[in-house]
Amino acid sequence: MILNKTDLEKLPSRYRALLINSLAGAKQACLIGTKNKTGQSNLAIFNSLIHIGANPPLWGFICRPNTVERHTLNNILEHHYYTINYVATNKYKQAHQTSAKYAQQVSEFEACGFVEAYKENFYAPFVQDAIIQIGMKFMEQVNIEINGTIMLIGSIEQVTINTAVTDDGFVQLSQANVLACCGLDAYLSTTLLGRLSYAKPNEESKPI
Amino acid sequence: MILNKTDLEKLPSRYRALLINSLAGAKQACLIGTKNKTGQSNLAIFNSLIHIGANPPLWGFICRPNTVERHTLNNILEHHYYTINYVATNKYKQAHQTSAKYAQQVSEFEACGFVEAYKENFYAPFVQDAIIQIGMKFMEQVNIEINGTIMLIGSIEQVTINTAVTDDGFVQLSQANVLACCGLDAYLSTTLLGRLSYAKPNEESKPI
Numbered sequence: 001m002i003l004n005k006t007d008l009e010k011l012p013s014r015y016r017a018l019l020i021n022s023l024a025g026a027k028q029a030c031l032i033g034t035k036n037k038t039g040q041s042n043l044a045i046f047n048s049l050i051h052i053g054a055n056p057p058l059w060g061f062i063c064r065p066n067t068v069e070r071h072t073l074n075n076i077l078e079h080h081y082y083t084i085n086y087v088a089t090n091k092y093k094q095a096h097q098t099s100a101k102y103a104q105q106v107s108e109f110e111a112c113g114f115v116e117a118y119k120e121n122f123y124a125p126f127v128q129d130a131i132i133q134i135g136m137k138f139m140e141q142v143n144i145e146i147n148g149t150i151m152l153i154g155s156i157e158q159v160t161i162n163t164a165v166t167d168d169g170f171v172q173l174s175q176a177n178v179l180a181c182c183g184l185d186a187y188l189s190t191t192l193l194g195r196l197s198y199a200k201p202n203e204e205s206k207p208i
Numbered sequence: 209m210i211l212n213k214t215d216l217e218k219l220p221s222r223y224r225a226l227l228i229n230s231l232a233g234a235k236q237a238c239l240i241g242t243k244n245k246t247g248q249s250n251l252a253i254f255n256s257l258i259h260i261g262a263n264p265p266l267w268g269f270i271c272r273p274n275t276v277e278r279h280t281l282n283n284i285l286e287h288h289y290y291t292i293n294y295v296a297t298n299k300y301k302q303a304h305q306t307s308a309k310y311a312q313q314v315s316e317f318e319a320c321g322f323v324e325a326y327k328e329n330f331y332a333p334f335v336q337d338a339i340i341q342i343g344m345k346f347m348e349q350v351n352i353e354i355n356g357t358i359m360l361i362g363s364i365e366q367v368t369i370n371t372a373v374t375d376d377g378f379v380q381l382s383q384a385n386v387l388a389c390c391g392l393d394a395y396l397s398t399t400l401l402g403r404l405s406y407a408k409p410n411e412e413s414k415p416i
Contacts, residue, residue: 001369018377020262025381026388026398028233053355054228092401100407140354146347147261161209169226173233180234188398190234193300195394199308
């Protein structure tokens with residue numbers, strides 16, 4: 001299939017959304033846990049996790065202000081603390097269900113069959129038994145002028161890793177069957193093909 | 209493994225970089241093709257592709273100004289046109305090799321065993337025989353104040369998709385063995401678990 005700019009503009013809106021989203025390829029499936037003013041918990045799936053830096057550890061994600069994700073956005077801007085959780089591939093239907101437009105007074109934890117877990121001194125709810133649980137603190141809002149989307153950047157405050165980590169620091173997510181995704185509605189498992197040593201000109205990288 | 213903020217700060221720098229990068233999970237492996245002032249081609253692997261919007265189709269990626277990626281960044285800011293290419297899993301060693309710090313006068317296409325391909329009216333080089341070839345035009349530079357990284361946003365000008373696309377617009381990347389990655393040195397294949405219908409409260413999504 002070959003499409004130029006005019007072809008893309010002429011596509012039906014839903015078709016284009018699915019095409020452009022799925023074309024962006026494999027992404028980490030993240031369940032973001034927050035709480036609102038009244039203490040009501042919220043859980044929503046995001047596929048736009050962005051590594052911003054390792055020292056200090058900073059990650060971002062993209063919010064579209066006019067969607068269901070607003071609950072997550074509002075809660076983070078209000079309380080500054082949120083969690084990022086990775087679940088196993090066998091939870092993909094439950095994870096997808098958190099994208100439904102639940103009313104604000106409904107907790108997606110309960111509605112979608114996840115259990116809230118709290119850690120000492122951390123305000124936001126984690127997903128109990130998640131393979132990865134990360135406590136985040138809001139640091140910077142980046143406004144993307146071209147289409148009004150927002151990137152929220154947070155610092156990693158704490159991590160719980162319930163899978164193997166190699167001696168050099170590589171987290172074995174594939175080995176633990178961590179859920180990945182693609183586009184708006186597709187869920188993936190991943191298989192590690194291999195790791196390669198730091199690449200240098202005119203020298204073949206070695207498997208690690 | 210449980211790490212709090214202080215534990216993270218105390219980690220050796222390389223270990224922390226690998227941990228935080230790999231912890232960010234599955235990403236699309238993108239080979240970005242550009243040309244410099246003198247017409248010299250450049251190809252570099254990136255793992256930070258970000259879907260910004262579908263209408264108009266906009267994608268971003270993250271650049272760290274003080275690294276080898278500078279060639280890509282400079283070329284895009286100079287010429288505004290670049291390509292994003294996805295290759296098959298069996299090319300992962302070649303793809304990794306593009307991350308080596310080659311001198312500016314070396315083309316990673318040639319050095320890493322890829323072939324430059326040009327399309328009508330498009331300045332930047334594509335990877336010949338790539339499964340996905342996307343022509344991009346630079347639109348917005350977003351400066352991330354907290355650590356000086358840069359997000360470059362471009363519009364999708366043309367796409368060539370050498371794999372199946374479903375009737376509703378889903379691009380079958382897993383089926384075509386498109387290469388994914390994780391962190392700085394790990395390469396992944398992906399398997400589609402399933403697609404699910406639009407989620408609604410109190411209703412089970414159906415497989416698509």
